[in-house]
Amino acid sequence: MRLSWTYLVALGAVAVVTTGCGAAPTNSWLGLGLDDEHAYLAGGTHIYAVSLTDGKEAWRFPKAGATVRSGGETFLADPGVSTDMIVVGSWGPGTSHSGAVYGLDPATGDQKWCLVFDDKAATEPEMANCQKSPDATAFVLGVFLPPIDNRVVGGVTLQDGVAYFGMANNHVYAVDATDGTVKWIFDQPTHPVWAAPVIDGDRVLVSSFDHSVYAIDRATGNLVWQQDMGAALAGGPVVADGTLFVGTFGNKLVALDSASGAERWSYTTNYWVWDTPTLVDGVLYFSDLQGTVYAVTAADGSEVWRQAASGFTRAAPAVTNGLVYVGDHNGNLVGLKTADGSESWRQTVKGQLQATPRIAPAQGLVLILPYQGDASVTAFTLDGTRVAWAYQPTQ
Amino acid sequence: MDLWNTLIINPMVNALLFLYGLLFHNLTLTIVVFTVIIRAITFPLTYQSQKSQKKMAEMQNSPEWKHVQEKYAKDKDKLAQEQMKMWQAAGYNPLSGCLPLVLQFPILIGMYQAITNAIAASPIQLYNLSTHLYSFLPGVTNLLPLDNTFLWLNLGLPDPYYVMPILVAATSWVQSKVMTPPPSTDPQMAQSTQMTALMSTLMFAWFSLSFASGLSIYFIVGNILGIIQYGMTNPLKWENIFSLGLSTPTPAIEAKGGKKSKR
Numbered sequence: 001m002r003l004s005w006t007y008l009v010a011l012g013a014v015a016v017v018t019t020g021c022g023a024a025p026t027n028s029w030l031g032l033g034l035d036d037e038h039a040y041l042a043g044g045t046h047i048y049a050v051s052l053t054d055g056k057e058a059w060r061f062p063k064a065g066a067t068v069r070s071g072g073e074t075f076l077a078d079p080g081v082s083t084d085m086i087v088v089g090s091w092g093p094g095t096s097h098s099g100a101v102y103g104l105d106p107a108t109g110d111q112k113w114c115l116v117f118d119d120k121a122a123t124e125p126e127m128a129n130c131q132k133s134p135d136a137t138a139f140v141l142g143v144f145l146p147p148i149d150n151r152v153v154g155g156v157t158l159q160d161g162v163a164y165f166g167m168a169n170n171h172v173y174a175v176d177a178t179d180g181t182v183k184w185i186f187d188q189p190t191h192p193v194w195a196a197p198v199i200d201g202d203r204v205l206v207s208s209f210d211h212s213v214y215a216i217d218r219a220t221g222n223l224v225w226q227q228d229m230g231a232a233l234a235g236g237p238v239v240a241d242g243t244l245f246v247g248t249f250g251n252k253l254v255a256l257d258s259a260s261g262a263e264r265w266s267y268t269t270n271y272w273v274w275d276t277p278t279l280v281d282g283v284l285y286f287s288d289l290q291g292t293v294y295a296v297t298a299a300d301g302s303e304v305w306r307q308a309a310s311g312f313t314r315a316a317p318a319v320t321n322g323l324v325y326v327g328d329h330n331g332n333l334v335g336l337k338t339a340d341g342s343e344s345w346r347q348t349v350k351g352q353l354q355a356t357p358r359i360a361p362a363q364g365l366v367l368i369l370p371y372q373g374d375a376s377v378t379a380f381t382l383d384g385t386r387v388a389w390a391y392q393p394t395q
Numbered sequence: 396m397d398l399w400n401t402l403i404i405n406p407m408v409n410a411l412l413f414l415y416g417l418l419f420h421n422l423t424l425t426i427v428v429f430t431v432i433i434r435a436i437t438f439p440l441t442y443q444s445q446k447s448q449k450k451m452a453e454m455q456n457s458p459e460w461k462h463v464q465e466k467y468a469k470d471k472d473k474l475a476q477e478q479m480k481m482w483q484a485a486g487y488n489p490l491s492g493c494l495p496l497v498l499q500f501p502i503l504i505g506m507y508q509a510i511t512n513a514i515a516a517s518p519i520q521l522y523n524l525s526t527h528l529y530s531f532l533p534g535v536t537n538l539l540p541l542d543n544t545f546l547w548l549n550l551g552l553p554d555p556y557y558v559m560p561i562l563v564a565a566t567s568w569v570q571s572k573v574m575t576p577p578p579s580t581d582p583q584m585a586q587s588t589q590m591t592a593l594m595s596t597l598m599f600a601w602f603s604l605s606f607a608s609g610l611s612i613y614f615i616v617g618n619i620l621g622i623i624q625y626g627m628t629n630p631l632k633w634e635n636i637f638s639l640g641l642s643t644p645t646p647a648i649e650a651k652g653g654k655k656s657k658r
Contacts (some may be wrong), residue, residue, distance in 0.1 A: 027517030039617050078441045131644055149549055153518065191540050194518070210442055232539045234521065249536050272536070314522055354522065371519075 015100065029354035029371040031155060033079035033086065035106065035363055040086055041369075041391070042075040043376050047088050048393055049109060052363045053168040055379060055389030059109035061102070067126045069093050073100070078155030079197060080163050085177045087163040089152020096120065099150040100130065100163070103172075103180055113180035117150035118171065131180045135171060135187065155196035166193025166205055172206050172214075174221060184221025188214065195236030195276070200244065200258050207233035207246055208376065212313075215261060227261035235316070237282075245284055245298065247273025253286060253294070257303060263303035269294065275316035275356060283338070285324050287313040293326050293336060307341035309334050315319060315356040318366060321382055324364050327353025335369055335384050345384035350374045363388070400527065403501060404615050408527040414537050415513075422537070422546040426510065426609055430616040437502055438624060445574070446626060450487050481510035510609050517550025543609070550609035557604070559611035564600035566618035570594055572635040574625045 033044030038058060038243040041048040049058040062068045071093030080087040086106050092098035098120045103112040114130035116122050118137040122130065123288040137148045151168040162183065163175045172193055191209035197216075198205045203224055204216040209232045226393075231250030238245050246260045249272045254265040269288040277286035283304055287293045291313045295304035311329035317336075318325040324336040325345060329352050335344040352372020357369045363381040365388055375390035410432075415425045434441075454460055460481065467474040481487070515521040521540075528535055543550040547558075554560065571592035603611040625631065 027519055029518070095551075096555070146553075149552065150515075223645075231537055234518075249539060271530075274525075275524075289522075312526065354518075 005395045006018040006156040006260050011243075027074075027091070030154065030351075030369045030376055031076055032355065032358055032367065032369060033155075034080040034358055034360060034367075034376070035081050035083070038080045038106070038357075039086075039360070039367060039377060039391075040081055040106075041377055042077055042079055042088060043393055044074055044076065045072055046393065047075050047086070047109070047289075048081060048376075048391075049102065049106075050377060052360045052365065052379075054317045054375070057391070057393070060102055060393070061111065063109065064073030067102075069121075069124055069126055071096070076163075077152045080158035080165070080177075080196075082158045082161075085112065085158065085163075086157055087156045087165075087175070087177055089156060089165055089167075091151045091153075092121070097151050097168070098147045099152055099167070100127065101152060101156075101175065101180070102165070103163075110180065112178075115175060115180040118148050118165070120148070121150075131182070132172070133182050133185070135185050149192070153192070155195040155261050157199060159198045164197040164199070166194040166195065166206055166208070168194070168199060168395060170208070170210075171321040172204070172216065172221075173202070174218075186214070186216050186221050186223070186225055187305065188226070191232075194234050198237050198239055198244070200239045203258070204239050205239060205244055205258065207236055209233065213237065213244070213246060213256065213261065215258070225261040227256055227263070230331070234271070238276050238279050239297065240279055243298065245277050247275065247277060248284055249274075251288070253277060253284065253296065253301075255298070262372060267294070267301045267303070268297050274314050278319050280319045280338070281287035284319050285319050287315070287317060287326060289314060291328060293317060293324065293341065295324070295338070295341060305341040307336060307343075309336055309343060311340070314354050318359050320359045320361065320366075323382070325357045326361075327355070327357050327368055329353070331370060331373065333357065333366070333380065333384070347380060347384055349378055402503035404508050404512070405527045406510055406531065407505050408524065409532055409535065411509055411513045412528075412538055412541075413532065415541060416538050418536065420542055422514070422541050422543055422550055422609065423612060426612045427616050428549075430613050431504075431620065433502060433506060434617060436625065441624060442464070442628065447631065448630065452483070454481060454485060454487065467619070468633060474560050506613060507606075507610060510613060511607055514551040514609050515539070516540060516543065516549070516601045516606055516607065520551075545612075549623045550612070552605050554605060554608045554611065559608050559615070560603040563603040563611050563614045564596050566615050566622075567599045568596045569590065569636055570618045570621050570625075573622055573631040573633055574629070583622070638639045 012272050019310055033040040037052055039050045039052055041050060047061040051058055059260055063131055068356045073093055074091040075088055077089045086104040090099045090100045098118050099116045100121055116130045117133045121127050121357050123134045151169040152164055152165055153168055156163050156165045158177055161177050163177045166172045170192055171188045174183040176183055182385040189208035189210050192205055193208045197208050202218045204218050206214045211229055211232055213227045217224055231248040233248055235247055242258050244256050247253050251268050251269050253273050254266045258262055270292050271288040271290040273288050277284045282298050284296045284298050289312055291310040293296055293307045294307050310326055310332055312329035313329055324338055326334045326377055330349050331349045333347045337344050349370050351370030353368055354371045364382050366382055367377055369377055375392045377386045377391040414429055418424045463477045512520055512524045515524045544612055548554055599614055
């Protein structure tokens with residue numbers, strides 16, 4: 001009798017640990033897109049438009065009382081923002097990973113169009129008016145044969161009326177942002193694309209977990225070149241003056257010729273470089289996961305400075321007004337001087353700063369998105385002296 | 396938490412990745428082999444626990460214990476004292492049964508966390524994985540991302556067709572039934588054993604429904620290995636598989652106010 005009850009209690013403990021302590025409440029940090037007046041927060045259950053002036057909510061999607069997909073949806077990827085459209089991707093309801101992409105009116109949050117990627121979503125009544133991607137995973141004898149993973153993880157890039165995004169299903173999409181029509185699909189990556197694509201003239205540059213950077217013809221979706229980087233890439237590249245720069249899990253930041261993909265130089269770091277480097281005035285600012293922040297000359301990869309400023313640091317720094325803003329795992333937002341990397345100020349908030357800090361220049365704010373913190377968005381003044389506002393969605 | 400990571404999670408995550416590199420980058424095969432290794436390591440604990448359970452069940456079915464139960468049916472304290480005396484006389488330590496069992500749970504939790512971290516289906520899982528890797532293990536980073544597809548499954552996601560939860564529940568049920576110690580004539584004991592079988596089956600089925608299907612592979616292989624390990628030292632009771640109840644309480648015990656067990 002005692003033995004059996006001991007067993008049951010222990011099983012219960014396992015359940016608590018595996019569902020509570022062992023698992024994270026969400027699968028990722030929150031996403032953010034900005035225009036001049038609003039921050040668009042991919043805040044889990046909703047997209048929230050928040051005024052950059054005072055942190056007040058302007059609208060949310062789906063709206064209160066609106067019909068939503070059975071089981072709800074999760075929004076975690078950075079929205080793509082333009083003056084007349086916001087494009088957001090979801091992770092799908094529950095654990096289905098049957099994601100969708102939506103076009104929203106930036107002024108009201110009203111849905112303009114939606115796009116689904118599998119028959120599961122297409123057959124849901126509330127998604128009846130959505131377009132279906134030409135590569136949608138189909139039912140065969142009533143079931144999906146391959147596993148589906150149609151999540152938009154890395155965010156959406158909006159340029160010239162076209163939304164570009166990669167998905168966990170290994171594909172990259174170009175979609176007409178006015179109505180959601182798929183222009184082309186690039187299906188050569190063999191592993192998920194977690195980073196938002198980058199536009200370089202007539203090319204779309206994409207990094208993938210399959211260790212490769214791809215240059216895709218922007219008009220046709222055809223491959224221009226592919227470069228094997230020797231390790232997985234989770235963050236996207238940044239490109240300037242014919243050179244793209246990308247960090248790898250092989251402890252490197254690499255510069256490639258954006259025309260041919262040929263390597264120009266590489267710089268070795270202490271650990272993985274996850275996020276996209278920030279390029280300002282010919283200097284690349286980036287961090288590795290161990291918390292070292294680097295400033296490297298874009299022209300030749302020579303080191304300007306390196307600074308062990310923080311704890312574990314996943315996110316790229318934001319740079320403005322002579323300061324490098326770095327967020328770390330321990331909730332520290334640190335301002336480093338661009339000149340030498342020395343610390344100018346430091347603020348600590350509850351939660352992990354896994355998302356890249358974002359600058360709202362007109363309001364003079366640096367925005368952070370603490371993961372598992374007290375607020376979804378906290379806006380500090382650029383000098384780091386005070387919190388201008390903090391936003392936490394109400395239920 | 397640091398100690399937990401250092402002693403349990405980090406070795407398991409790195410061992411899993413090391414095996415993945417050796418086993419042709421096949422994650423399913425890696426989880427199977429990893430489970431076999433973990434089961435082999437914990438076998439002494441499992442064996443000790445099973446031996447102890449068997450000994451207790453035999454004692455509780457003995458005429459001496461029945462006599463003591465009848466004699467002290469209305470005096471619980473005295474009954475407990477007599478039980479302790481019998482245990483001491485037989486050289487049975489109650490901790491020897493449950494302690495090995497409890498010691499296995501950190502390993503189970505560690506396996507769960509190691510597999511979910513290694514599969515790294517989400518950014519947070521991948522971030523967590525990065526904090527567990529040994530820098531001195533060459534080439535581990537180059538193994539990422541792991542190939543997480545197997546048949547219709549994405550091993551980082553729950554099975555959308557519920558095949559794996561059904562298999563987990565079935566193997567868990569079979570394991571708990573064929574490994575049942577000798578039928579107890581104590582109705583409370585029988586009821587408790589029956590409930591344990593049912594609860595553990597439901598619990599693992601729920602785990603399988605909720606979490607990555609890679610874990611389901613671990614559960615299924617673990618259950619099958621558990622049956623094999625038990626069968627090496629004890630008779631397996633296949634006839635119990637379709638039985639909800641385990642034993643019929645003796646009329647004498649029922650007459651003394653014991654609860655009726657369901658068949």
